[in-house]
Amino acid sequence: MTKTKLFDLLSFIFLFTNSTLNSQDIKQSSGMIKRFEQFPSEFVSPRNVDVWLPDNYSDKLKYSVLYMHDGQMLFDSTVTWNHQAWEADDISSALMEKGEVENFIIVGIWNTDKRHSEFFPQKPFEMLSPDQKKEISVQLTNAGRTVEEFKPLSDNYLKFIVNELKPYIDNNFSVHRNKEHSFIAGSSMGGLISMYAIFEYPNVFGGAACLSTHWPGVFAVENNPVPGAFSDYIKSNLKNLNGNYLYFDHGDQTLDALYPPLQKKIDMVMAPYPTDHWVSLHFNGKDHSENAWKERLFIPLKFLLSNKSDTKNMKMNSEAFRPLNFGSIKPTGWLKKQMHKDIDGFVGNLDKIVPDLINDPIYSAGRLKKIPKQKI
Numbered sequence: 441m442t443k444t445k446l447f448d449l450l451s452f453i454f455l456f457t458n459s460t461l462n463s464q465d466i467k468q469s470s471g472m473i474k475r476f477e478q479f480p481s482e483f484v485s486p487r488n489v490d491v492w493l494p495d496n497y498s499d500k501l502k503y504s505v506l507y508m509h510d511g512q513m514l515f516d517s518t519v520t521w522n523h524q525a526w527e528a529d530d531i532s533s534a535l536m537e538k539g540e541v542e543n544f545i546i547v548g549i550w551n552t553d554k555r556h557s558e559f560f561p562q563k564p565f566e567m568l569s570p571d572q573k574k575e576i577s578v579q580l581t582n583a584g585r586t587v588e589e590f591k592p593l594s595d596n597y598l599k600f601i602v603n604e605l606k607p608y609i610d611n612n613f614s615v616h617r618n619k620e621h622s623f624i625a626g627s628s629m630g631g632l633i634s635m636y637a638i639f640e641y642p643n644v645f646g647g648a649a650c651l652s653t654h655w656p657g658v659f660a661v662e663n664n665p666v667p668g669a670f671s672d673y674i675k676s677n678l679k680n681l682n683g684n685y686l687y688f689d690h691g692d693q694t695l696d697a698l699y700p701p702l703q704k705k706i707d708m709v710m711a712p713y714p715t716d717h718w719v720s721l722h723f724n725g726k727d728h729s730e731n732a733w734k735e736r737l738f739i740p741l742k743f744l745l746s747n748k749s750d751t752k753n754m755k756m757n758s759e760a761f762r763p764l765n766f767g768s769i770k771p772t773g774w775l776k777k778q779m780h781k782d783i784d785g786f787v788g789n790l791d792k793i794v795p796d797l798i799n800d801p802i803y804s805a806g807r808l809k810k811i812p813k814q815k816i
Contacts (some may be wrong), residue, residue, distance in 0.1 A: 443463065449719065451626075451789045461749055463578065467742060468492065468515045468516065468529045469493045469527070469529055469530045469533075470494070470495055470529050470530055470533040471492055471495050471497070471529050471532075471533060472492075472493050472497075473490050473491065473492050473493075473495050473515065473529075474490070474491045474493065475488060475489070475490050475491075476488065476489045476490075476491070479605065479667065481600045481604050481605075483596040483599045483600040483603070483604070483605070483675070484552075484554075484558065484593065484596055484597055484600045485552055485554065485596070486523065486551050486617045488511065488512070488550040489511065489547060489548065489549055489550065489605065489780075490511050490512075490514070490515070490547075491537070491545060491547050491548070491552070491609070491613065492514075492515065492528070492529055492532075492545060492546040492547075492548065493613075493678075494532065494533055494535070494543065494544075495533065495546050496543065497545070497614075498614070499614045499751060500614075501543060501614060502543075502544075502614055502615060502616050502617055502621075503543045503544050503545045503614060503615045503616065503621075504542055504543065504544035504548060504615070504622070504623065504745060505544060505545055505546075505606075505609060505616070505621065505622050505623070506544055506545070506546050506612075506623045506624070506625060506628060506741075506744075506745070507547045507549065507601060507605075507606075507617050507622075507623070507624045507625070507629075507645075508526075508528065508546055508547065508548050508549065508624075508625050508631060509547045509549055509551065509559065509625075509626035509630035509634070509703075510549075510550075510551050510626060510627070510630050511547075511548025511550040511551070512530045512548070512550045512551070512714065513525055513526060513550045513730055514526045514529075514546065515527070515529050515548070515700075515782055520730070521714075522729075522730070523570040524542075524729055524730035524731050524734075524736045524779035525730055525734070526730055526733055526737055527734045527737075528546055528548075528734075528801065529546075530627035531734065531737050531741065532544070532546065532736055532741065533694055534738075535738060535741055535742065535745075540742055540746055541741055541742060541745035541746050542621075542703070542745050542746070542756070544621075544623075544745055545613060545615065547605070547609055549601070549605070554593060555594040555629065556585040556586065556590075557586065557590065557591065557592055557594075558592075558593045558594055558596075558597040558628060558633070559594060559597070559626075559632055559633040560590075560592040560594055560629065560632065560633075560657060560761055561592065561632055561633065561635070561636035561673065562592040562593070562594045562595045562636075563595075563640075563673060564666070564669040564670050564672070564673040565592045565657075565666075565669065567669045567672060567673065568665055568666075569665075569670055571663045573590075576590060576657065576658055576666065577589050577590035577686070579658045579659065579660065580658060581658055583658070594633055595605070595634060595640075596643065597633065598633075598636070598637055598640055601624075601637070601690070602644055606622070606644070610781060618646075619642075619643055619644055619645060619646040619684075620646045621646065621742045622644060622645050622646055623635070623645060623646060623647045623648065623649070623745070624637045624638065624645050624647075624648050625648065625649035625650075625740065625744075626649075626650070626651070626691065627650075627651040627652050627653075627730075627733050628652050628653070628654045628695070629649075629654050630651075631649075631650035631651055631652060631653030631688075632650070632653055632654055632655075632657070632670075633665060634648040634649060634650050635648060635650050635653065635670075635674075635686070638681070638686060639673070639674065639677040639680065639794060640679070642680050642681050642684050643682075645684070646683070646684060646685065646744075647684060647685030647686065647743075647744040648684075648685070648686055648687070649687040649740035649741075649743070649744060650686070650687065650688050650689075651687075651689050651690075651733050651736075651737075652689065652690050652691060652695075652696050652699065652728055652732075652733065652746065653688060653690065653703070653706075654695075655667045655670060655699060655702035655703065655706065656696075656698055656702065661698055663701070667705065668701050670706070671706060671709050673707055674709050674710070675709045676707065676711055678712065681713065681717075683717065685718065685743065685744055686710070686713075686716050686717070686718040686719075687718070687719055687739075687740040687743045688703060688706065688718070688719070688720040688721070689708065689720065689721040689722070689736065689740070690703050690721075690722060690723070691722075691723045691724075691725070691726030691727055691728065691732055692722070692723075692724060692726070693725060693726060693727035693728070694727040694728045694729070695727075695728035696732075697729045699745075700722065703720060703722075706720070719743060721736075723736060729787060741800070745800065747754055787806070
């Protein structure tokens with residue numbers, strides 16, 4: 441027996457004996473959770489994996505799959521370190537009950553003490569100079585994110601998901617296996633690794649949701665080469681996407697206050713990509729927390745998991761405040777009549793009522809000009 445086959449056999453035995461239909465450690469409001477404790481891997485250290493199944497789960501149906509990082513933060517705020525959770529079970533169930541999204545399950549992948557290393561995109565990091573890598577390592581050491589020289593482990597983390605976890609989910613649950621029904625999502629560093637996953641495996645994942653994406657990579661923006669490396673990476677790999685969907689968002693409070701200018705640069709890089717396949721949203725006054733993410737989780741879920749023809753409308757809504765060309769709006773009805781009254785009344789006769797106004801220096805001479813009245 442080969443080493444690979446032996447590992448697969450031991451993994452199956454381990455997972456079969458270490459899963460429970462309803463974990464005693466977590467309370468979900470809807471559906472059920474099947475936990476796989478210390479899911480084994482050849483690529484990364486073992487970790488828990490929680491598979492959430494909706495109330496209507498049936499082997500007679502096929503479900504899409506949403507892989508989510510930081511799995512211990514998804515369902516139950518009573519067991520999380522900050523007493524906050526995404527409440528992904530409630531939000532997902534409500535959307536499915538309303539028929540606003542297709543049926544899907546959630547695979548919650550727990551993080552470990554190597555979270556920053558596993559979630560930091562590896563290839564962009566390798567684009568940095570030796571001095572830049574050293575400085576990043578020093579910053580992350582000072583921030584308590586690593587105790588040794590920083591080295592991203594994200595390539596192996598994605599291999600774990602793609603080569604070990606996804607095949608197990610595909611073979612043991614009633615799910616679609618193609619990319620059109622496989623998605624990945626996360627926040628902060630989880631947003632970074634979700635972005636990285638879609639570019640590294642565009643034929644595996646059909647879409648990625650990146651909430652409050654931690655573009656700095658570290659915890660400073662000034663003289664930070666990391667955001668530029670991420671931009672260059674996306675620009676170089678954008679051509680590899682083929683019908684994939686990307687969702688970006690951010691707030692502007694607490695840690696999210698760092699993100700608006702960085703996200704704008706990413707949006708510029710994304711500009712050539714079809715506008716109905718990606719969206720970038722700004723949520724005023726929202727901070728960097730599970731409470732903030734749960735409030736808007738329904739938006740990326742609908743973007744990724746609803747009928748894809750509806751995403752065009754969502755994209756249009758996100759651009760509702762784009763400047764319009766002069767003359768592109770033609771008033772009708774009451775508004776047209778009101779404008780005619782203004783033209784024929786005080787506003788339209790300023791040159792006669794206050795002729796000196798046109799050339800008054802306070803208005804910058806020449807700024808107000810007398811022009812022939814035109815019909816609207």
